[in-house]
Amino acid sequence: ITDFLEYLEVEQNRSQKTAENYHLYLMRLVDFAGDVQLKEINDELLRKWRLWLARLKDDRGQELSKLTQNYHLIALRSFLRFCSKRGFKTLAPDKVELPRVKRKQVAFLNENELKNLFAIVPNNTKIGLRDRAIIALLYSSGLRVSELTNLDISHVNLTRKEFMVRGKGQKDRVVFVDESAASLLTAYLSSRT
Numbered sequence: 001i002t003d004f005l006e007y008l009e010v011e012q013n014r015s016q017k018t019a020e021n022y023h024l025y026l027m028r029l030v031d032f033a034g035d036v037q038l039k040e041i042n043d044e045l046l047r048k049w050r051l052w053l054a055r056l057k058d059d060r061g062q063e064l065s066k067l068t069q070n071y072h073l074i075a076l077r078s079f080l081r082f083c084s085k086r087g088f089k090t091l092a093p094d095k096v097e098l099p100r101v102k103r104k105q106v107a108f109l110n111e112n113e114l115k116n117l118f119a120i121v122p123n124n125t126k127i128g129l130r131d132r133a134i135i136a137l138l139y140s141s142g143l144r145v146s147e148l149t150n151l152d153i154s155h156v157n158l159t160r161k162e163f164m165v166r167g168k169g170q171k172d173r174v175v176f177v178d179e180s181a182a183s184l185l186t187a188y189l190s191s192r193t
Contacts, residue, residue: 001026004082013170025075028053038083038090046076046096066101073098114139126191133181133188140181144168147175153189158182 005023008014030036032052033045053069064072077096084093109117117135122128137148147165156163161182166172177185 001079004079007082008078015168015170021071022075022078025072026079028056028072029076038088041080041091043091043095046091066099067103070098070101109139126188129184129188129191133184136181136184137177140177141175143175156185158186 001023004026005019008019008022009016029049032049033040036045050069050073053064053072056064058064073096077093077098080090080096081093083090118132121131121135123132134148137143138145143151143165144167147167151163151165155165161179162174162176164172165175
């Protein structure tokens with residue numbers, strides 16, 4: 001498992017957080033099956049583990065969501081693929097089927113909610129200008145909070161209203177913002193000098 005986690009970070013360029021999550025998911029397999037040998041991972045063990053996951057309760061006493069159960073299976077499938085590539089005899093990764101999971105609908109702010117949000121943020125202080133710029137950038141661009149916090153000012157082009165961000169999987173992409181977000185960001189940056 002340690003070799004697999006290092007492989008994720010080094011060769012697959014996955015984040016450390018992804019490796020930590022995969023470690024947790026695989027340790028739950030060990031919690032269920034004990035120190036099982038790779039060749040002992042079979043359809044029946046997989047079926048029983050899925051049932052065990054469906055009944056498992058988290059720290060708050062709640063059952064794991066179907067999506068979280070799927071993450072366990074994704075981690076196992078990835079681990080089995082890793083083992084298979086290295087010549088170990090084990091269950092074929094494609095035998096680990098993922099059930100369909102209905103994802104929650106994304107909720108969007110309506111125009112009034114957005115106006116109310118801006119109304120409570122002052123526009124006469126540096127912190128207020130910063131908070132307004134943050135809200136506008138998140139709303140206008142669809143950035144993740146982690147992408148915004150890692151944003152480098154040298155990657156921002158306010159003339160073209162675009163910038164480069166490094167997202168999940170360390171993939172770079174161009175993000176565009178509207179005039180309002182660009183103006184608020186300009187006002188905030190001017191207040192800092």
